Amino acid sequence: MQNETTAVVPAPKPNLTWTSLKKTFRLFRYVKPYWGEFALGMVFLLISSLAGLAFPRLLGDLVDPKSMGDLLHGLNKAGLMLVTVLVAQAIFSFFRTVLFVNVSEKTLAALRQHVYSHMIKLPMRFFLERRVGELTSRISSDITLLQDTFTTTLAEFIRQMIIVIGGVVILLITSWQLTAFMLAILPIMMVAAVFFGKFIRRFSKQVQTQVAAANTVVEETLQGIINVKAFANEQFEIARYRQRTNEAARIGMKSGKFRGAFSSFIILGIFGALVSVIWRGVSMGIGTPQLLSFILYSVFIGGSIAGLAEIYTSLQKSIGATENLMEILDEPEEAITPVTHIAPADQLDGQISFRNISFHYPSRPDLTILKDVSFDVDEDQKVALVGPSGAGKSTIVSLLLRLYDPIDGRVLYDGKPGTSIQLSVLRSQMAVVPQDVFLFGGTIRENIAYGKPDATEDEIEAAARKANAWEFIRNFPLGLETIVGERGIQLSGGQRQRIAIARAVLKNPRILILDEATSALDSESERLVQDALDKLMEGRTSIVIAHRLSTIRQADKIIVLDKGQIVEQGTHTELIGVDGGLYRMLSEMQFSH
Numbered sequence: 001m002q003n004e005t006t007a008v009v010p011a012p013k014p015n016l017t018w019t020s021l022k023k024t025f026r027l028f029r030y031v032k033p034y035w036g037e038f039a040l041g042m043v044f045l046l047i048s049s050l051a052g053l054a055f056p057r058l059l060g061d062l063v064d065p066k067s068m069g070d071l072l073h074g075l076n077k078a079g080l081m082l083v084t085v086l087v088a089q090a091i092f093s094f095f096r097t098v099l100f101v102n103v104s105e106k107t108l109a110a111l112r113q114h115v116y117s118h119m120i121k122l123p124m125r126f127f128l129e130r131r132v133g134e135l136t137s138r139i140s141s142d143i144t145l146l147q148d149t150f151t152t153t154l155a156e157f158i159r160q161m162i163i164v165i166g167g168v169v170i171l172l173i174t175s176w177q178l179t180a181f182m183l184a185i186l187p188i189m190m191v192a193a194v195f196f197g198k199f200i201r202r203f204s205k206q207v208q209t210q211v212a213a214a215n216t217v218v219e220e221t222l223q224g225i226i227n228v229k230a231f232a233n234e235q236f237e238i239a240r241y242r243q244r245t246n247e248a249a250r251i252g253m254k255s256g257k258f259r260g261a262f263s264s265f266i267i268l269g270i271f272g273a274l275v276s277v278i279w280r281g282v283s284m285g286i287g288t289p290q291l292l293s294f295i296l297y298s299v300f301i302g303g304s305i306a307g308l309a310e311i312y313t314s315l316q317k318s319i320g321a322t323e324n325l326m327e328i329l330d331e332p333e334e335a336i337t338p339v340t341h342i343a344p345a346d347q348l349d350g351q352i353s354f355r356n357i358s359f360h361y362p363s364r365p366d367l368t369i370l371k372d373v374s375f376d377v378d379e380d381q382k383v384a385l386v387g388p389s390g391a392g393k394s395t396i397v398s399l400l401l402r403l404y405d406p407i408d409g410r411v412l413y414d415g416k417p418g419t420s421i422q423l424s425v426l427r428s429q430m431a432v433v434p435q436d437v438f439l440f441g442g443t444i445r446e447n448i449a450y451g452k453p454d455a456t457e458d459e460i461e462a463a464a465r466k467a468n469a470w471e472f473i474r475n476f477p478l479g480l481e482t483i484v485g486e487r488g489i490q491l492s493g494g495q496r497q498r499i500a501i502a503r504a505v506l507k508n509p510r511i512l513i514l515d516e517a518t519s520a521l522d523s524e525s526e527r528l529v530q531d532a533l534d535k536l537m538e539g540r541t542s543i544v545i546a547h548r549l550s551t552i553r554q555a556d557k558i559i560v561l562d563k564g565q566i567v568e569q570g571t572h573t574e575l576i577g578v579d580g581g582l583y584r585m586l587s588e589m590q591f592s593h
């Protein structure tokens with residue numbers, strides 16, 4: 001199965017239009033700081049391309065030293081000129097490449113950083129509408145594509161244009177009749193060869209897909225050989241394999257015919273065209289040396305025209321990539337600012353009110369998730385949200401974190417509307433201990449310090465102790481430096497939760513949000529987690545999404561949700577006494593197990 005996060009989504013190939021070109025020009029904003037280097041690179045490119053243009057002419061002279069007076073002297077002179085041109089071209093090409101690579105590396109690093117820092121500040125709504133794979137490929141493959149454009153494609157484009165225009169001018173001066181004859185046939189053949197080549201490559205891709213499909217049959221059946229045998233399905237699998245391999249062979253043979261045609265085309269078309277030009281030149285009485293440089297120019301021009309066809313495709317792709325990036329950059333960011341200090345006026349006491357909140361997710365406007373939800377949480381209270389799956393508990397938490405804004409109604413913090421408090425200031429005073437604890441691939445220390453990046457060693461240790469995590473961390477040979485995540489050790493569910501608790505302890509939030517883990521921990525682990533949570537909840541407002549009702553008996557208030565509405569509110573004792581109440585029913589169901 002394809003992994004969502006690594007799937008590369010190719011950029012669509014748009015047509016070259018004025019608006020898309022205008023978007024591409026916005027890229028040059030990133031090149032601006034390196035304009036000097038870029039311009040110098042351009043100059044070198046011009047010189048080396050022009051030098052390259054002198055090459056066929058000089059080769060002609062080398063064959064025909066007579067044109068330069070004394071035979072030996074002329075030969076040496078032509079040879080020397082050629083060597084000079086070659087060396088100059090080599091030197092200029094070197095500097096041109098280095099300059100262009102420098103400019104594009106710096107430009108694209110800046111672009112990458114800009115896109116990423118913009119992307120991560122976009123509102124949740126944006127992430128609901130896109131797949132992670134799509135976004136990662138925007139930042140990885142699209143920008144890599146642009147890198148190629150800046151380092152090679154652009155330079156190639158200019159070089160090829162100089163060769164085509166300069167070459168044609170030189171040829172016209174030599175003989176306009178022969179030039180017209182050559183231009184009428186050779187470039188067309190070259191461009192046809194490029195498209196023919198592409199067409200054939202499509203076939204090899206199809207063959208590869210079929211071969212891969214056939215290999216899947218082998219792999220699956222050998223891995224699950226017991227199933228094949230137990231079902232006596234050998235014949236069925238043989239038929240499946242035969243069908244796929246035959247299909248691969250069929251496409252392969254079809255492509256073989258085109259390959260054959262391609263070779264014939266090259267022989268007849270391109271070499272034929274060259275022969276015709278030579279024949280025509282000789283019959284026009286043009287001398288061998290001139291004819292040689294004429295043919296060389298023609299080959300150069302033909303090659304460059306074919307190259308331009310490739311460049312066009314690659315520019316098209318880059319323009320597509322740029323459009324995608326610009327689209328992301330045009331999305332409005334959330335108002336996220338670095339929070340270094342919270343002014344006393346902005347410090348929350350921890351009182352929360354939901355006032356007539358109605359909500360639907362931006363991606364599903366037809367599906368109302370919360371309907372007229374109102375409740376209050378007092379400072380330092382512990383409030384539990386309970387209700388069947390899908391009732392809207394996590395949605396309430398998302399609104400509290402202002403990941404989304406309600407469609408109707410208001411969320412108030414200490415009586416002030418959320419919209420009047422700076423988003424970063426608000427979020428920096430809340431912490432979440434989620435159900436699925438997300439650990440970054442790094443050390444335990446880094447993962448705990450995520451709650452407060454500038455935490456000291458002592459603070460980290462104290463947080464780990466308070467979270468009942470110190471004991472197990474100390475027992476790892478590397479302690480806090482133990483690597484966790486994909487390439488490190490795997491922590492148990494309870495251990496991960498305690499790391500998340502330590503994070504929250506470090507953050508020391510006014511409002512704590514707990515999403516209880518649904519999967520059961522073993523009783524010892526559960527006791528340690530619960531004890532750490534109880535300590536963490538002390539002295540702050542806590543909202544707990546509870547799945548196991550046994551943990552919330554002491555809550556100051558229990559809010560029971562069903563289908564996006566509050567159906568009951570009260571303490572455990574009050575709610576358990578409601579005949580036919582949802583809370584009572586849910587607890588009876590849980591305790592009867």
Ligand SMILES: Nc1ncnc2c1ncn2[C@@H]1O[C@H](COP(=O)(O)OP(=O)(O)OP(=O)(O)O)[C@@H](O)[C@H]1O
Nearest residue numbers: 128361363364369388389390391392393394395396
């Ligand atoms: N990002 C989203 N986009 C669209 N609909 C969503 C999104 N997230 C949740 N929902 C829908 O909102 C409803 C409430 O979901 P929510 O996660 O708030 O429920 P919950 O009470 O927390 O459930 P659970 O106990 O299973 O976690 C569900 O019907 C869910 O399908």
